[in-house]
Amino acid sequence: MAVYTDITDEELATLLADFDIGAPLSLKGVAEGVENSNFLLETETGRFILTIYEKRVRADDLPFFLDLLTWLAARGFPGAAPVADRQGRTLKVVRGKPAAIVTFLPGLSVRRPNAAHCREAGAGLAWLHLAAEGFALTRENTLGHAAWRPFFTPLEAAAEALKPGLAATIRADLDALDAAWPSGLPEGVIHADFFPDNVFFRGEAFAGAIDFYFACNDLLAYDIAVALNAWCFEADGSFNVTSARALVAGYESRRPLSAAERAALPILARGAAMRFFLTRLADWGPVPEGALVRPKSPLEYERKLAVHRESADLLLFGPAA
């Protein structure tokens, strides 16, 4: 469970005194997630999520994230809308850490998505991209292509410890990514962590997305690449082309891709695999004392990276039949 910060009854009462959402009925740590501390908060007026922002979220970025969530909610995108206190503030402080209360999004994430879920997820991602158009704030992708090499340098020994010879392979991947990284593709606000655990369904219908704390400005097609890696690999490590076609077709049902975006999907997916391999490698090791969290294996993404390295035409498929 990703709960790094405990909250006392007094701290909760002090926080809620600023809001018009009634008195608290219960507060429970949420048993998913690795980044922040999340609590399911029930008050006299309904259900909310209280998030305390931990290590990787920079306080300076929080206005971008919270204003984006407010913007998306105002445009009808189903997500978690930040709740403003009586003075109109959404960014609060609990135990010296930044915190926010957002509305509870009903629905369930799926552990093993099928092609129908992938299609819906693709359509949901395009909806998000379109709903975010016009959002005035910007945020650089601090885990984007330019960041990968400097991010990797201090992790070379960790890569070797994971698998002998891996550091040189990753360096070669970084060279290949630099040589082929696309430019000039459409940009906008991307979710950047559109994984199955961050997407909710009702049955097989898209019900919304959460966890926008990596959202930033980057290539829109890169967001599809992140999703293809997260949604379309089987547990045995094989790539499910049917699911991938469905995800892209779902996306294109709302926002058709240009030929250049389609052609770039293989290299973008290789880069997206690199991004999650690197952060997982950095997090692989002891967790802070008292934290209830299980780091995710970098090997899963090392294998996905290898799949893209070895079959560059994997994602060069035509429209679904």
Ligand SMILES: Nc1ncnc2c1ncn2[C@@H]1O[C@H](COP(=O)(O)OP(=O)(O)OP(=O)(O)O)[C@@H](O)[C@H]1O
């Ligand atoms: N607005 C919401 N409505 C309903 N449930 C939510 C909401 N926000 C968070 N949750 C619940 O809390 C869990 C963790 O939230 P979230 O994914 O934002 O945390 P995280 O630590 O940033 O996780 P991640 O590892 O995906 O980065 C979710 O899986 C979900 O069960």
Ligand SMILES: N[C@@H](CCO)C(=O)O
């Ligand atoms: N989705 C990330 C976790 C942090 O959001 C991963 O699977 O590595």
